[in-house]
Amino acid sequence: MRQLRESGHEVVVVPTEAALRFVGAPTWEALSGRPVSTSVWSDVPTVAHVELGRWAELVIVAPATADLLARASAGIADDLLTTSLLTATCPVLMCPAMHTEMWQHPATQANVSTLQRRGVHILPPDSGRLTGADSGPGRLPDPGTIVELGLSLVAGTASMAADLSQTHVLISAGGTREPLDPVRFLGNRSSGRQGVALAERARDRGARVTLVAAHLEVPAPDGVSVIEVGTAEQMNVQMQAQAESADVIVMAAAVADFRPVDVQEAKIKKSGGDPPPLALTRNPDVLAGLTAIRRPGQVFVGFAAETADADQLLVAARKKLVDKGCDILVANDVSEGKVFGDSTNEAIIVDTQSVEPRSTGGSKSAVADTILDVVVEHLGLSG
Numbered sequence: 001m002r003q004l005r006e007s008g009h010e011v012v013v014v015p016t017e018a019a020l021r022f023v024g025a026p027t028w029e030a031l032s033g034r035p036v037s038t039s040v041w042s043d044v045p046t047v048a049h050v051e052l053g054r055w056a057e058l059v060i061v062a063p064a065t066a067d068l069l070a071r072a073s074a075g076i077a078d079d080l081l082t083t084s085l086l087t088a089t090c091p092v093l094m095c096p097a098m099h100t101e102m103w104q105h106p107a108t109q110a111n112v113s114t115l116q117r118r119g120v121h122i123l124p125p126d127s128g129r130l131t132g133a134d135s136g137p138g139r140l141p142d143p144g145t146i147v148e149l150g151l152s153l154v155a156g157t158a159s160m161a162a163d164l165s166q167t168h169v170l171i172s173a174g175g176t177r178e179p180l181d182p183v184r185f186l187g188n189r190s191s192g193r194q195g196v197a198l199a200e201r202a203r204d205r206g207a208r209v210t211l212v213a214a215h216l217e218v219p220a221p222d223g224v225s226v227i228e229v230g231t232a233e234q235m236n237v238q239m240q241a242q243a244e245s246a247d248v249i250v251m252a253a254a255v256a257d258f259r260p261v262d263v264q265e266a267k268i269k270k271s272g273g274d275p276p277p278l279a280l281t282r283n284p285d286v287l288a289g290l291t292a293i294r295r296p297g298q299v300f301v302g303f304a305a306e307t308a309d310a311d312q313l314l315v316a317a318r319k320k321l322v323d324k325g326c327d328i329l330v331a332n333d334v335s336e337g338k339v340f341g342d343s344t345n346e347a348i349i350v351d352t353q354s355v356e357p358r359s360t361g362g363s364k365s366a367v368a369d370t371i372l373d374v375v376v377e378h379l380g381l382s383g
Contacts, residue, residue: 001031003147012052014038014081016068038079052080053087058154061085063097063140066108072120073111091153093121095146100136109166116162116206123149124203124223141222149204163376165206170246171199172239172253172286174214176232180278181264190254192216194303194345197364198250199224201372210246212238214253232256232283243290243298248375250301251287251326259283291325299378300326301371305334310348314357317350327352327378330371349374 004011013028013036025036061068061081068081072094077083085092094115102108103125112122123146128139173195177185192213199211200221209224214235220226227242229235232255243249258280268276287302294300304320306313310333317331328351346361351374360370 001028003143005032007147007151010034012056014052014084016079016081018065018067038081040080040083042080050087052084053089056084056088057090058150059085059088059090059092060095060146060150061093062095062143062146064094066096066098066102066105069094069096069108069111069115073114091121091150092119093123093146093150093153095123095140096125096138097140098125098138099130099134100138103138113162113165113206116165121149121153121204122162122206124208126222127225137225145222162206163381164202164248164372167207167247167379168210168245169199169202169207169248169250170210170212170239170242171195171202171250172212172214172235172255173199174216175254176214176230176235176256176283178231178256178259178283179263180260181266181268183267186256186259187215188254188256191218192253193218193343194364194367195250195252196221197368198252198371201365201368202248205372207248210242212242212253214255232259232286236284236286236289239286239290243293244295246298247379248299248301249290250371250375251290252301252303253286254305255286256283285324287324287326294325299328299375300324301328301330301375302326304329304331306331308333314348314350317348317357321350321352328371328374351378353378 001011001013011032012034013032015028015036015038017038020038028036071082072085075086077086096103096112116122123141125137126139126141127137129135130138174192175188175190177187179185195211196216196218199209203209203221203223210227211220211224212227212229212235213220214229227238229238235253235255261279261281287300291300302320302324304317306316308316313331313333317329321329328349330347330349332345332347343364344362345364345367347367349358349360349371358374360367
């Protein structure tokens with residue numbers, strides 16, 4: 001509320017009776033500059049619940065408890081908030097926050113899916129410290145994230161279609177590093193931006209997202225489960241462990257093809273002679289290993305970073321689509337330092353259901369949406 005007010009927006013606070021046990025009505029009134037009520041019987045002549053629904057350009061419910069999600073899903077209207085939700089015609093953003101077990105309960109997930117199908121936008125909870133010593137998915141996202149997303153919904157710059165609701169999306173991102181000694185490593189220039197953008201957009205489209213992250217240069221998004229890894233072997237272990245429960249596996253990370261045979265326990269000293277020879281061995285092919293044990297219905301997305309012209313890039317993409325056994329292949333031309341670390345991307349997408357390749361470009365979020373659109377087609381969820 002403070003951030004919205006400081007940005008020049010008018011805010012009316014509509015608490016539940018339970019909310020007032022945490023923060024009293026006088027505090028809300030003092031900070032918002034407007035009266036606060038929980039009851040439809042207050043200010044009856046204005047028909048407050050109808051008036052609020054017509055007046056609001058955005059409704060943010062934060063935190064949205066398991067109880068509130070259930071009542072809103074059922075269309076119950078027993079206080080000013082739930083009646084106002086039934087009259088609101090503006091974007092509605094709900095930000096669930098509760099204990100992990102409550103968030104993951106089938107009843108809560110069913111209520112979330114119902115609300116999303118009706119056009120309510122759901123910002124999934126963050127993972128972190130909860131009440132007491134508990135930790136896990138269920139934490140309210142950062143207020144800045146909530147405000148930014150809410151205002152983007154009003155501006156029409158955010159799309160939160162719930163076409164991936166009830167889908168578990170597993171994404172790898174970043175670049176692995178293979179140690180030479182305690183201070184040196186073999187690595188690559190991947191920043192993880194495209195993988196993070198995919199995680200954000202999959203989350204916003206209703207998916208439960210697991211992000212296996214290797215040395216990201218950008219923050220991991222709120223509302224997704226993050227598993228940090230360092231090397232290709234560590235990524236392989238975690239992707240194998242998570243893939244069984246995933247409906248969609250996106251291998252966006254830049255995984256080192258090779259690693260040193262021997263890792264020195266102490267820093268390699270510079271001497272007057274030639275450097276010691278470096279013997280390499282091949283790392284596991286993470287994507288090929290996952291597709292080899294795929295279960296029916298899973299959709300696999302691979303990435304190919306090539307230094308090639310347009311025709312060569314298309315040939316390489318189609319070959320890798322077959323060689324890796326995936327359903328969708330996203331290919332980039334990374335010559336002359338392009339793509340890595342940039343906020344924009346250009347790619348071609350080939351897949352097993354289409355004869356012609358698709359071109360995509362723009363922000364990495366826009367590219368992520370195009371990729372996810374193709375995923376939705378493969379899942380049979382479009383149309």
